[in-house]
Amino acid sequence: MRHMLNPLDFSVEEIDRLLSLASDIEHNLPKYAHVCDGKKLATLFYEPSTRTRLSFESAMLSLGGSVLGFSSADSSSAAKGESVADTIRAISCYADIAAMRHPKEGSALVASQHSSIPVINAGDGGHQHPTQTLTDLMTIRSLTGRLGNMTIGLCGDLKFGRTVHSLINAMVRYPDIRFVLIAPDELRIPSYIREDVLKAKNIRFREVNHLDDAMPELDILYMTRVQRERFFNEDDYIRLKDCYILDKKKMKLAKETMYVLHPLPRVNEISIEVDNDPRAAYFRQVQYGVYVRMALIMTLLEVEKPC
Numbered sequence: 001m002r003h004m005l006n007p008l009d010f011s012v013e014e015i016d017r018l019l020s021l022a023s024d025i026e027h028n029l030p031k032y033a034h035v036c037d038g039k040k041l042a043t044l045f046y047e048p049s050t051r052t053r054l055s056f057e058s059a060m061l062s063l064g065g066s067v068l069g070f071s072s073a074d075s076s077s078a079a080k081g082e083s084v085a086d087t088i089r090a091i092s093c094y095a096d097i098a099a100m101r102h103p104k105e106g107s108a109l110v111a112s113q114h115s116s117i118p119v120i121n122a123g124d125g126g127h128q129h130p131t132q133t134l135t136d137l138m139t140i141r142s143l144t145g146r147l148g149n150m151t152i153g154l155c156g157d158l159k160f161g162r163t164v165h166s167l168i169n170a171m172v173r174y175p176d177i178r179f180v181l182i183a184p185d186e187l188r189i190p191s192y193i194r195e196d197v198l199k200a201k202n203i204r205f206r207e208v209n210h211l212d213d214a215m216p217e218l219d220i221l222y223m224t225r226v227q228r229e230r231f232f233n234e235d236d237y238i239r240l241k242d243c244y245i246l247d248k249k250k251m252k253l254a255k256e257t258m259y260v261l262h263p264l265p266r267v268n269e270i271s272i273e274v275d276n277d278p279r280a281a282y283f284r285q286v287q288y289g290v291y292v293r294m295a296l297i298m299t300l301l302e303v304e305k306p307c
């Protein structure tokens with residue numbers, strides 16, 4: 001039995017197969033309408049979510065399966081003090097696969113160690129968010145036709161943003177990837193990513209404070225919101241929350257072939273005037289998220305691709 005806790009749980013070849021399956025799903029949706037008939041997905045969300053939880057549910061429903069679950073810690077037995085280990089043991093009796101989001105780093109790993117069904121990490125604190133990364137990879141591959149040979153700008157809260165950590169982990173496995181890490185000093189990338197991933201693998205990267213300087217060289221600009229819920233101090237959040245705002249003026253500095261991605265939710269970091277720019281890809285990204293989660297559910301449940 002396999003889980004998806006970190007993008008590195010799948011080899012590059014396996015990710016390639018998964019993205020190809022997702023792309024086949026995109027183009028032949030009706031063919032997949034019954035491949036998970038009779039299967040159940042449990043969504044265990046101890047933290048707020050709109051896209052991730054609903055896209056998992058939409059994915060399972062589109063495969064013919066059904067869904068059950070909870071959308072906040074308050075409405076689960078966590079409020080009574082139940083451990084993740086005990087909860088997942090019970091859920092294993094109710095469902096065939098589980099997607100879990102939790103504010104504590106490592107909680108999906110703990111769940112997987114006590115589970116008899118596949119566990120998907122739908123975000124564990126400031127750590128990892130592998131299904132957002134699969135979504136990002138599918139978006140980048142579909143829009144640019146490749147996953148290597150590009151400069152990716154990651155902008156905003158690189159310290160707490162788990163989508164950024166997972167995306168870096170996944171992208172360093174492709175050839176000729178360069179990163180520009182755009183963040184205020186307080187929200188720089190954690191040292192375990194800088195040292196153990198980027199430096200250890202000899203990846204070309206530079207860290208800058210200003211978005212304008214980086215714009216002209218980027219093939220992908222990945223914007224993120226400042227993660228209010230992970231700050232210890234509200235004053236720090238208020239001081240940093242609007243540190244980057246992507247607007248039309250900044251878009252003029254970028255290549256015509258650059259794409260803007262954002263895992264969403266957006267707060268102020270992308271002005272709505274950018275939404276109509278053909279390079280704004282963040283709402284298309286949401287749609288890719290459903291196909292990729294359909295492909296992941298099928299892969300973990302070892303469901304055959306229909307002919």
Ligand code: NCD
Nearest residue numbers: 051052123163225263264265
């Ligand atoms: C992200 C998350 O939860 O980490 N959202 C998402 O899943 N699309 C990004 C965020 O909350 O900023």
